[in-house]
Amino acid sequence: MQENGTIEQAKTVLKHYFGYAQFRPLQEEIIEKLLQQQDVLVLMPTGGGKSICYQVPALVFPGLTIVISPLIALMKDQVTALQANGIGAAYLNSTIGMDEEQWIKHECVQGRIKLLYVSPERLQTELRSFLPTLPVSLIAIDEAHCISQWGHDFRPEYTQLASLKTHFPKTPIVALTATADKTTRKDILAQLALPQANVFVASFDRPNLSLQVRSNVQKKDKMEEIRAFILARPKDSGIIYCMSRKTCEEVAADLNQTLGRQGISVGYYHAGMAPDARDTAQQDFINDRLQVMCATIAFGMGIDKSNVRWVIHYNLPRNMEGYYQEIGRAGRDGVSSDTILYFNMGDLNMLTRFAQESGQQEMNMEKLNRMRQYAEANTCRRKVLLSYFGETLEQQCNNCDVCANPRSFFDGTVLTQKALSALLRLNERVGSQMLIDVLRGSHRADILQAGYDKIKTYGAGADISNRDWQQYILQLLDQGIIEIAYDENFTLKVTDFGKTILAEKRPVQLTRPVDFTPSAKPAAKEKQGREKKLKSEMTADEQLFEQLRKLRYGIAKEENMPAYVIFNDNTLKEMAAQMPVNMSALKRIPGVGDAKAARYGERFTHAIQDFMYKYNKKDTYSETWDLYERGLNVAEIAEQRGLTQSTIIQHLQHWAEKGKEVSFRDLVAPDLLLRMRPVYAQLGLTDKLKPYYEHFRGAVSYDEIRLALLALQEA
Template sequence: MEALKQILKSYFGYDSFRLMQEEIIKNVIQKNDSLVLMPTGGGKSICFQLPALMLEGTAVVISPLISLMKDQVEALRANGIMAATLNSGNDEATDRVIREQCRQGKIKLLYISPERFMTEIVWIGQMMKVSLFAIDEAHCISQWGHDFRPEYVHLGVLHERFADVPIIALTATADKTTKADIIDKLNLRDPQIFVSSFDRPNLSLDVKRGYSAKEKLNTILDIIDRHPYESGIIYCLSRKETERLAGKLKREGVAAGAYHAGLEMEERSRIQEDFIKDKIDVVVATVAFGMGIDKSNVRYVIHYNLPKSIESFYQEIGRGGRDGLPTETVLFYNIGDLVTLRSFADESGQSELNNEKLNRMQEYAEAQVCRRRIMLNYFGEVSEHDCGNCDVCNNPPQHFDGTMIVKKALSAIMRTKERIGFTTTIDILRGTMSADVAANRYDLLKTFGVGHDVPARDWRDYLLQMLQMGFIEIAYTEDKHLKVTMLGREALFGDKKVELAMIRREDRRKNKIKQAQQELPMLYSNGDKTEDPALFSVLRKLRQNIAEENNWPAYVVMSDKTLHALAKEKPTTLNAFSNIYGIGEYKLNTYGKRFVDVIKGYVNS
């Protein structure tokens, strides 16, 4: 136990283990197989990196993306740990050096992709002493997982080729079916299954429904304004949307880049590298972006569109706040997204499964109870208390008598013989002479213009509420026309009162004024000590200089959490510096004097 803690402090700078890490590490050291489900940012990497330092030989880490391997290798080297990666980005001379170092046992962790591993498997078996196999993003091996990758399937031969080498499979998201599939496909031997809490209390959860493109942009700009010089990710459903939104942000002066699978590999790599190294603040991306992101200081994650499943959503918001500091997550929810995703699900090879996953995502977005409890319940974890850090907890929905609004909408749909979608329904209610209204003479209907006093954006929200309350449904096989359900007919022709949730929308001008009145947005205090934000800025600049000298991302040098602690504690001796969170022996010896000198100069100025 003491040896484990000593290595933890010496190499990683941590004084104690997080939940379950110690048990997992002991299981690996005892050469038993393990399946680890732990949230992004929960400390999965330590579970195989620390055993790699204790066991004889080289740990082989099988990971899906070059960028992810590169980031982890840089972070390990910044902690004084010998690590390397064999990938297509290396030249032959580099690979030869790495192979020789592995043969000599000098490399403690070797990162490699599953397809590259299969081409190297004979050499690895003959020339290396393998201490353990770590299968990162293990859900990729399961056809039931949200990111299935065929190249992972071949890893089932590991125990056949390396009989005595333990395997640790790690993932942030896997339901019961995916867990069983991972164990089966990897041929794990009596694995101990470790399921950590899926709760990420530092992530706030916020859903904004029925927003127009303009309202979305204003909200996004507000969030960016709250996080000057900090990093954020915005996920979009389509490639075109990423480029369109990134263009809008750039015109507003935001350092942003678009990322999607349609870009040339070189361009994708450049955007990701610029984001990792803080040359741009925001990446607007499709789901093609993310698995390779090990960046610890992402302060906000925004979903411009509804994700296809809670697994995907959880994985994507998990890329924020990996350092444990407060992080915003915002999900925009619109009917158009639901229609598009339903079409994707119907056309997929697993229509029933994907529609069920989408249903659960829809339930989360439409919930009027604590969102975190819904998400944790999805992963089989029960919470007895509301979280106090989601929009429902912080602003419980208020309701009003919406009976007449519902009756007007249902009547408009019925009078067209249920042959219209959301847009035309709103046009009829608002009295807008659109092409569809004119072509079908819907302007002659009694309901034409009966809702002219309600803004179109509010009608979108009310129709969305009516959908989730079961008054209407979408006929996906009939050109997405709206159909009034039996419950809807009872609401239309009966005298039962219908309550709707009041719509809350932010006023960007008021938000800007409120923000301008705040002197400093982010102060961390502890007891009688309060963080000095000016010192934090000075230390961040020093960190950036060191990062550029080594061609590393800034967070590899020091995490934001460590910088905040330094700005609060203001250590002016190396001994005091060594007691700061995240400072191990290597960082103490390598950067300690530079940081202490800067802090001394600041304190004495």
């Protein structure tokens, strides 16, 4: 059995290569199990840090890590990011030539490649001769839900991965996915022959994503809303997911025609394109040459672009897994991002036909029904979304349209009677739109020709808008008052329950449609206000962030790589807030590893120095020192500067290391020092504060503990 690494080595790797001092939730526990040679199944949302779970142990283990990945673009993206961090990584797939393949294999044999990405199809070839000759320390299977027929993206080639345990019986396997319900999780473990695997399920909550659903918006209005939404965010990247290839191209053409003169570029991506054209479109989006991508669900699986700021679903998705994965393309860096889902009866009818004609009719219909329930929810949408993945959210999220506009109920008995009466008089031979047109008294030729204008309830609902009627019809469907005859061209039928309601005049409660203004217009005013804000009105952080973003874009063009691979937006925002002027300070910024500091650090610190000189700004450490010298304590400095107490303590440590006189004892309550002394004598100085925190049963905060330990070291 190979030599195990330690979690301390893993933390060193995390800081050295990736620039982070701490693991995110569950990452440390997952890595610990892998270092102990145990198999693991990881369920973690997109942007939750799945890659770190195998990339860090890959660098701790002595041998090679094989990563099975389903898409070429995903391999390319991850290998580029790893190489930028100074890590030996490569991929074997159909895009590389024979010479390059031989060179990669030679580098693997020499031990200079630590992570080798392979497609599941290519894996079978390499298992015959090449891979068994290598010291394989770890196997990672990305997008593991593809192995399950219960998953939303089943791929037959994944079913051959069960043989991995036969080839490498002593090598730990980690399977990772962002979307899998309980049934799919069980199937993944069975298919991969990992019955004893440790299962880790991270929270599926992505609080930085706002959730909004727009129901029954006409095509013309929908396009107008989308245009307004994009114009409000002229510098932001976004994806518009469409149900069909034709819709992708139509939406892209419309937006290019109307937004092109505003300098906003729009492309499209779908499986029907030539491979070269598809790859060019994806690369243009990744490298910020395209701001907006209209795409089918074929797009997005293979990109790691962290600065996508919004995702719009032009049509209703087929299932919750796909929807969750697609909105997960937004805000991967943790920055606030928007998602909008458009939903109408036409989408529902088409997807129902697809589900009924599929090989797994019952399952696909159930998944579509759950998707519909989410779209029609009258309670917090995040609660509905998380409950699908087995997670409970106790409080309202306050970041979805239902929380922003709570639903109100009214007596819809008369309205229901009108609809049911009209449907029965039309002999239950019409679809929802024809029923609505009759109720609203439309003078369309086909209505007059069929004599529908002669029925008693013709025009009985003329005072209600088409969009509101659409929502009421959906509510009647949900309550089981009417149903759709899918085998009779999607005509509507009154159920037995509906007939009872009509005969006995039973009361019916409906919810009022929310009176939305076009979805982005309020945000547009606010955002446009920010865009037009004079430079002199911007804060120093905002000005510096824009300058650093321009510098990053310039470097990305020089090196022909995505800008976010250099540093993501969150890292740039930390630089703008903390203003590191030397390499030591820069390395304290989350996301700045040693390789990137060596490669780009000088250009970024010089840019920050130039900014500070030009605008006569003090660096963040000096601002903290000035307030400390004025006699403010840690909490007061943090409040005045708008930073965390932990950051202020770090600043004071910085000055103490520089030789300044910092009296930490004066910053700690005397009684806390007395209580800490015996514990300190027992536990000693350690990077881990948890033992102290647990000793005081949470009554003393981590910041107070850190300050007290610094004070005790002075004694």
